[in-house]
Amino acid sequence: MKRVMRLAVVDPHDVTRAQLKNLMLGVDTVWLEAECSRYEFFMDVAMQTLPDIALVAVDANREAALDLIAKIHQQLPNCSILVASSSQDGPLILQAMRNGAQEFLNIPLELEDFMSALDRVRHASASGDGEGEVRDSQVVTVAGVNGGVGSTSVAVNLASVLAQDKQNTVALIDLDLALGDADVWLDIIPDYTIQDVAENITRIDYSLLKRSLTKHESGLFLLPRPVNLDGEFHLGAEDFRRVIGLLKATFTHLVIDVSKSYSPLEMAAITSSDSTLLITQLDLPCLRNVVRLIHYFEQFETLSEKLKVVLNRSGLNDMQISLKKALEIIGREIYWKIPNDYGTMVESRNNGVPLILQAPKTKLTKSYIDLANELSESKIESQDPAPTKKKLFSFLSR
Template sequence: MSNVLRIALVDPNDSTREMLKAMLLGMDTVWLEADCSRYEFFSDIIEQTAPDVGVVTLDSDEDRAIALVERLSKEAKDTVILAASESTDGHLILRTIRSGAREFLTLPVTKDDLAAALGRVSQQKFGTADGGGRSCEVIAIAGATGGVGTTSASVNLGCILASDSRNSVALLDLDLALGDADVFLDAIPDYTLADVVQNISRLDIQLLKQSLTKHSSGLYLLPRPVELHDTASITDESLRKVIGLLKASFSHLIIDLSKTYSPVDMAAIEAASRVILMTQLDLPCLRNVVRLMMSFEEIEGLQSKVEIVVNRAGLESGQISLKKAKETLGREVYALLPNDYRTMVEVRNNGVPLITQAPKAAITQAMRDLAAKLQGKSGGKVEAEPDKSAESKWKKFWPGAAKS
């Protein structure tokens, strides 16, 4: 899990409950797991969802609310209880704190006061005051053309990251028409991205995980829709909601993009913290890399997130040299993945990841190195930053760019 505080709220008063809900939903470092309008149901909700924080308002019935706080503080020791009331009576505050509440908030609470209280909880739980000690790393994997190995990279990076018990990893297959991440994992999913989108307003973290398919490596998969007509329900806006929920649920989210660079793909790219652009050392691929990088210039901050990864390096015939490719692109290559066609075909056809099928193969080690580099475990990026003097070179590579 990423360090997002999961919160459950109980308040029989509709107006203050909606106010608190709106405030919590506007915070990036929290996830509203559940809200409840009845004190008597809240213990069951806490038991079922096990949130990090339970918020109990007192004003509808002070005695019942304080009894609830006392019960939860004894029965749900992993859930921090915050109490809230319009009253500033010292006796009520003392009773509430003695019953087990960690903090007492005065209603109407300001966003700053609520954030400060949650920050203190986060600092104790995660060692950080903002709930973001380990935010979710979103890695979007794009291709310069079809068939360059984006799905292979997505699946195998996901399995490698998931093999570390400190990580929780999800893979989202965004090739809505022809995605085959489920084939690579030999999985038969019960639910797809279309199902999650249709039920996004009712989903919480627990239901989301039940909608995903878990692989033996620990990787969770959310596959593309089964029927082509189901892709129409997936929009850039609905995808942003899905990504938000996945970010609150996992430490790493890998997104296997389609090759259409549709509004849905671009929404995923903009939400990503890293974008891996897969290419090969041939003219069509490098030409497309130039075209894409020129388009990415139009979106603020996007180019700095993009890393170029060369797949099938060492292919004997028809490849442009790496040196020439760097000169053409005007920037360094982030990683090289060696050509190992036979192993990759076996992996795909058997539905078994590289770390299981061929743990000692060179391609597997290269994938491990890439995963380590993405996690900052390989001493940082050693390649030089893009050379501005080379910018004109790669722009000239694209017809018409030199004239503009």
């Protein structure tokens, strides 16, 4: 899934500016970060929002617009510049290009022309020296097949591991609106929650959304569930897609921890994801639900392809159903097996410290590191497991 590019537009003409905005609303790889109706104010807007692309309509005042293009090119070298005009005058096009524009588009702007220009800008950014490179944004939804299978532990620890790569920016969204506890796993008392975002959805922008996130020491940003269970809060599927769109413009990785209801809200997260990790254990109720969910997702071809069954607490005990039998039941390969280490996981949860910080050398943590590297382009290095030594009378030190 391509990373969303944040775009700011300036056009003193209200009619054409509205047309440009309407065109962009139908493009899911572009987020309209800001709009401006005055050339002289646009640099202030651009310096505050730092968009990936500036779209400058030049018809209102060519001289002022061309001067603005030169300023953008000089002061924001990582910002690509698109120019739009109803004129195809050769000297105008030439001067705009000399001042720093990458693309010259005709007004009224056609969707096909706009998309082609975006692809060229994206390609130019990716083939540059690495500065300002536009990376694809990856969305991973973590969904449990039953209560207590450890889906939140998977989401929290996967996001924490991904955040260890300095090239990554990671956001964790707790979408269990009733009983989510990602904040407990991270020992965070947030100032804002997803409810604050939803209540301001009509005026949400990058800066407001960023303020609603809480940064953890591991490097990830958390958007937690609402504080109260008052029943009045509602987050619609379309509103949540808007939140995802804005987060994709900012973060390289989104990890979404969903509830077990599989309501339209959870399905909005799943359909927006590159991968859905279906967390299960080797017991009959879990495997039954795996089969049910696989059959349900098979109604949607694209969702079934993105579904990955993850076995949590692998090797829990000998009373579980065998892996061979489980494969026969679900009719699908296990994508990943996370080993059982109850003591380490409980200590991590109770301390509110993710495994990568609490126990970086354990086999359990290494499994999460390998999973993160498998899912993404990250190259996170694991530490050698610490040798385990049995101590005599160790109970005396407890």
